[in-house]
Amino acid sequence: MKEHLLKIKKILREKDADAFWLANLEKSGQPGTQYLSGFTGSDSHLVVTKNNATLLTDGRYLKTAKIEVGEIEVIDVGKLTFGDFIKVNLSKKSLKKILIDGSLTSFSSVEKIKEKISDIEIINNNDLLKEIRRIKTQEEIKLLQKAAEISCLAFKKLLPFIKVGVSEIYLAKKLESLLFECGAEGLAFNPIIASGKNGALPHATPSEKKLEKGELVVIDFGASYKSYVSDMTRTIAVGKISPTLTKIYNSVLEAQESGCKIIRSGIQASDVDKVCRKILTKHDLEKYFIHSTGHGIGMEVHELPSISSNASSKLKTGEVITCEPGVYINDLGGVRIEDSLIVTKNGSLNLTNNVEKKLIVM
Template structure:
């Protein structure tokens, strides 16, 4: 799908929503619709206008990236200047009486105030969540290739580091070495702060790697991802150092089966909450659902957490082409935790795994 195709789809969605335009301030959507990767930009899109703005730091970069994305000078108006200059240019492109969407989750109050001053009531600003982000849900072939590469980098990094999962190594050292290995394999940066949590720390879903050193019998949760060409991967594996106890085995196998059952219901048209409900019902039958404390997954793409969020009450249908995580967890405070996470591609009649590291857990 070309950049112009993406912009055309957004213009169609703007029209369907009885709007006249949208102002994008979230950087992932700006990258998706223009190809620009800098840290500061604003984009206005209407049926007739495409205005792209940034500051002087990015004057050369933005021209290069917009051209590389297939946009020609006649497609857009480029404005380089201060925030005030950028907002003024956007306000001048807004037609009188227009209804303009802004995402309240990514637009600051200060930005809105300056915009309203320049518009001087000539247009109506309307909060509209995720209008651009919703179009990013279904990935095209190029996006899927980038997501798969990010997953492959992470898979290979863990494969190379698995020998360091041994007594005496610290959580912090293992996390650092895993990040370094992903970088050497082509990741621009970790998808998020890598989680390595051992022993009782593994019962905290988002524990920070500490100086704690692995001990015999520890459960070790490793949650990490690579970034490739802006696209993220996300995978979690749980290991035990040595022979597991009966309780550890029960919880690990229950979590593994809960994930398998959840993955089995993923397909186009299924309510996004179905995987969560399926896993939770199974864990409940074993008396473990009270220890499953978060939604089972989320979308992945230019952001590590994208729409949809797969919580049990989400009735919106899954879309073919979107990539989501399936990550049930059981966390027993003061003892240990288990989480198993994979990325899957939603398809018409099911789904396909994107992450590929095996689920062998005894090291």
């Protein structure tokens, strides 16, 4: 966490701000506070200055906070409202110029503080933490690698259960169970199991539909390990499939491998998308590719950078991204193949290549 706080302190110096303030209200779901401090609870305020950091929370989370945040000062707000408490402490420390991430700290929270401290200056930097979180530390990469290892192992254990007559929902529940059995502490998201025509829905919800011979099954899932997630997709054949489905599968595989091959630090993120689309265009399938090629992953399953046709940023060493082209044809089905990769100076490291991408027939 120290490395993460140092990033904030550097920005404070660059912007000549006195402090960074992050509100983490009940059920906000944002991982920013945990990213900076290690605190996993909710209902807290984190104040980071150029010299130190302070976490404000109430009695429900006090013991947890003191265990989780290490050297960060933890203060019990007691019976005061957060607004009153922050007023006293900001005034005491002469903190007048406050930096916030407006995408995480709400307008209403800011207004409440302004009511308490009339001469405070709020500087808004939307998506500040999303940008900071793009580059992973070595410790974060180790956790992402572990989450990916768990996913690969669980998928291999799922394969014998993929057969004619089992339902999508059965496979989804079995996969969830296997993820936990293999070491997951949670799910990155609810697994997507989409067979036959349901495969034409990129984010299909598993149903009672039973697998049939000659179908493809799209399986998109991920594990959560110590708050970091994996994301991978494989498409499996249930028995022998038609030449049409085989062509679609091989075309998506060619596109996905071509996209993975060019990933490296310094290239435009949009170039990865462009390469995948070029391959699918060659096979007259590009019009069925209806989403972006990928995204960053970390504490959340969708982070920066975006790997899309309109992405304006370049890839950077230490980012962890997905490459997941897909083809979705109504009344026929779909194919998606997805890996998670660490961007390196001269290429990438595939975290999910421990599972075969050539068509698996069950």
